[in-house]
Amino acid sequence: MKQQAFVFEIGAEEIPAQYIGRMAESLQEQAEKLLAENRIGFSGLRVLYTPRRLALVADALDERQADLTEEIKGPAKSGAFTDDGQPSRALSGFLTGKGKTLADVYYKTVGAAAYVYVKHHVKGGDTADILTRKLEGLVKAVYVPNTMRWGGYAMGFIRPIRWFMAMFGKRALTFATPYAKCGAYTRGHRTLADKRLRLTDAGGYETLLKEQGFVIADPAVRREMIVSAIRAYERETGVTVKAEAGLVDEIVSIVEYPALGEGRFPSEYLAMPDPVIITPMETQQRYFPVYRDGKLTDTFLFFRNGGFDRMAEVAHGNERVLNARLRDGKFFYEDDKKTTLRQKAEKLASVVFQEKLGTLREKSERVKTAALAAAPLMGYADTEKIAEAAALLKADLVSAVVKEFDEVQGVMGGIYAREEGYPADIADAIAEQYLPGASGGRLPATPLGALMAVADKLDSVLGLIAAGFVPTGSQDPYALRRQVLGILAIQQGFSYDFSLTELVRSLTEPYRSFYQKSGLDTERFVKTVQAFVDQRLKGILEEKYPYELLSRTAVSEGNIVDSVHKLEAVKKLWEAPWFHDEYLQVHLRMKKLVKDRPAAEAFDPALFDCEDERRMYAAFSTAAKEAAGSIGSRRYACAIEQLSRTAPAVNAFFDNNLVLCENERIRLNRIRAIRDMLTLFDSLTNAVV
Template sequence: MTAATLLLEIGTEELPPKALDRLARALADGVASGLDEAGVDRGKARALSSPRRLAVLVEAVAEAAADRRIERLGPPVASAYDADGNPTKAAEGFARSCGVDIAELETRDTDKGERLAYAGTEAGRALSELLPEIAAGAARALPVPKRMRWGDSETTFVRPVHWVTALHGDRVIELTLFDCRAGRVTRGHRFHHPEPIELPNADDYIERLRNPGYVLVDPEARREAVREQVAARAGEAGGRALVDDDLLAEVCALVEWPVALAGRFEDRFLALPREVLISTLEGHQRYFPVEDDNGSLLPAFVTVANIESREPQRVIAGNERVVRPRLADALFFWEQDRRQGLAKLADGLARVTFQRDLGSLAAKSERVAELAGRLAGAASADADAVARAATLAKADLLTEMVGEFPELQGTMGRYYALEAGEPENVAIALEEQYLPRAAGGPIPATPAGRALALADKLDTLAGIFALGKRPSGEKDPFALRRAALGVLRISIEGGLSFGLRDTLAHAVATQPVTVDADTVVAELVDFHRDRLRAYYAERGIGAEAFEAVAAHGLDDPRDFDRRLQAIRTFMAESAARTLCAAHKRVRNILKDRADEAAPVVPDLLVEPAERALHADVERLAPELQARSDAGEYTEALRRLAELGPAVDAFFDDVLVMAEDDKIRENRLALLAALDTQCRAVADISRLPVES
């Protein structure tokens, strides 16, 4: 069967840059999976895109789906023919559904008796028949952020669609998408080559768009072209470009024919904090900043145009003219905010609402200060520094600079605090209160920063949960999942131990709302447990190990982590499998008994194996308790593994459910003592015995 490259292209007006890659990948995945489901042999599917098009190229696509062997069972023979041997309606209907005459059916013995059957081969449908359905299905499934209509059409898409191209090799596949009939014509760059471009073959697509079309439709090639050009222009400006991956992706989604150009701004703007300059250039203008070999910013930037201008200096001058007022505004904000001072700004927090039912930012700052004071000792932080940082923590939210650049909250607090002569540890804590800012981002590095970040996050969690506004589904407007994960990461990765339940209880108690505190705290602990489960799952830690430790509850996240790491080490021990299996058996035997068991009576231990197990349990009990109390969980589990041989011998030689009531109860008491030891660090009965 002849195979050729398949091209499907949807030509549009300029697509949303942040959605471009996702839409292109979804189109490629949709077409590829549609071909697979239809049984069409194919090669690699390649997602292509530019601001004005989504496309997919699929290598070596067959002309038709493979033939399929069909076997179907019909009605019982007894009901397929009447007394005279004539076919009944049941037989006729089955034959009709198979597309054959009754004479072509056969009988087959089954476990339910003789039945009519059909066996045959269904010819694979041609690609020309299948692709319209596949393309329509892929288009419907695209993750369009917001749909629109255009003209008098009832069809909807993220942007108006102007053309569709569908080729299999050199042959046009007839289909209609978004009211556009497919052909072999694509279009080049809006300004450099607005004329239609005819494609003799699907294999010509990428090259014909490049020349004469002035379009780099391969996103990876476009990305590398931008990266190389930006680096070259920055070098010509005397430095190296700061290339943020998110900005690079956005710029690549805005241009079809990238042309990098270097511009400059006045030296006086270098007085601005580095982060302000970068935010202005990257966030507002989509320029790439330039720094020197020492890491200091230069008064230069690199912009990427979507046109190869005959007068590049005019393009550069236009970009310089646009960025100048942005930088001038930032310099004005910087000077104004410094004159006011952070402490004076903090006085205005009482006039700003944090949340309607939770009071002002000033009230939140007071709650955070009290909570941070409770956590200062656990963080080994200076209590005075923590208290001062908590007082100033939200003041920069009232600055002109943060009003213009919300992403710089905390960062500007650090700058303004240092300008005002605040201690360095206080200033750094103001920035670190928001860490980690994203999943996988750094946690606070300083003790005061950790205490303040914990307090701020816990207060927000307590307040929003007290209002009954916990996240649901994908909705999390207060970023509570990120806050809870931040709490856990600061504790675990920062080596900070504290009682989560008690701290949450205090945070809930200080909220200006009346609630059932016990219920809210229980919900918060469960919420943190769910975040912790996901945290470990991302690190490849199995659910069994997590649940073994979670059986003890979640209070101190750092202690939880130490227990979990000890369990992972224990699971690698050869004796772990034996002891885990034995503990599962013990838990099953004891499942209907009260937790409090009677003490073991040594005189009622009649079998050597039970006496030996009792001796080992008694001998190890003090050390296991001491190791657990000291947090030496790995060593405690290593010593626990020593019980393996005695436990094996006990179950081999001793009948637990003896007829004598006293002996039976005594043996159950021995197993209860063993169970207690096996749950000292974690409930090892929950671990997989195959480990």
């Protein structure tokens, strides 16, 4: 099959950075689907994008659609002919309809009956023709997260579509929609090459845009340009540039041609805490802060959308803006310094945390309760510190700086605490309370910080679930999933080996009035929280361990640290033949036997009535004692190994005796004895029946 390169470009007004990546993925998926459905072979299919274009590019597409031979089912053979052997009305109608003759007919049996069939051969069409007809449909199939309309058109897209360009080899594919035409023309950079550019060969798309359009179509290339420009700047000037990946990604998506610029701000602002300076820089202006020897400098880097012409003027414009923002920041910071943290904390009584859950003062109280409950489990003993941290924890939420830049909540509180001379652990705990900020994000570094971070999240989760905000589907306005994941991440990071769900059970009191208002009793409330926590926990484990391994491990409810210990033990033993052939085998045998046979009472060794049984019990007594020690010190692989030593004795008893014997007393006694062994096995692994 002959092949040609292909490119299809959707030209639009500036597409929001936050959506363009997802739209590119969707275009890729939809294009693959379209080509597959239309039997067009392809290779090297990818999507390139800039703020003004989404381009589907293929190194090679088949020139023609693959031929298709279809089998078409007709009437049942039994009704296909009249008694005198002539084609029935049903058959002749079928053949006429399909343009076939009697000679084409063959039979196939489907189920109990035979049916008439004919073969229909469809010759593959011209790829260019097919695409010309289907490309607008492809555009409409792209997932648009936040659609809009423009002009008087019925079309919806992320931003107005201005043009299409499609080229298959050297042939332009042309079609028109009410809102845009498709042909051989693309457009260059909005300010540097604002003109139509004619593409003559699909393979030359990126080169044309780069050389005549001031557009780097490939986001990976733009990213590389940005990163290497930053690295080169660092090398030449001996500084370090803080370039967060998220910010780099955003810049990749808001420029068609990245050009590095450098600006400065008055160094007097450096007297302010770093977050007051770098937050407006990064989040509002998309600038990169520059450090020398670990200290913030009065220099910042920015990326302009193309061109080095009059860079000094552009830099001056950016400096003016940052200057104004820093002046505001300084005003806020100095305003904040007029009151102490304690005075700020007093204002929390009049700030609503959440309508149903009261003020931030009330939240702080609940956080203290939660922290005191969690403290013993997290090995923290200083209750006075907990009370002090809780009292000041939320104070910065009424500060001017945090009101302006909410992303520095906590961080500013920590800075103010330090400036006011509070002990370092109190200041750190305030600063660390919102960590980890995102999945995989930095964890609190101090024990009190970890405790307060857990307590604050736990209060939000308990309070908001009690108030009826259980997340469903995509609805999670308070990011409760992230909060639970944060708690679990801290537990893992610090190896805090306790069950979160048990902690929840002991902490219902402060939330009672809320969940009762929502129509829940304590049991249902706890169940709801537990289910919510367990889903997150399962999610984390499923990411790390294969299903088979997970299904064989007795995960500890609500306790991620212990669950991971067990999973690691099973993982370690997974390749050992004895683990499956002896240990799991025996576990399963016992499980099958005891299953559905409740036997609450203790067993009586005096009732053992055969040597095999006594031997099994002896082996088990020894193993149980050893295993209990191992379990106590979380050496689960060891425990499993110790329990597996009972295998020969258990198997001998099961093989040589009718375990579930006629005599009811003896039978029940055996079940009870085995049940006690099983409990130990069950605490480590799952016997999948």
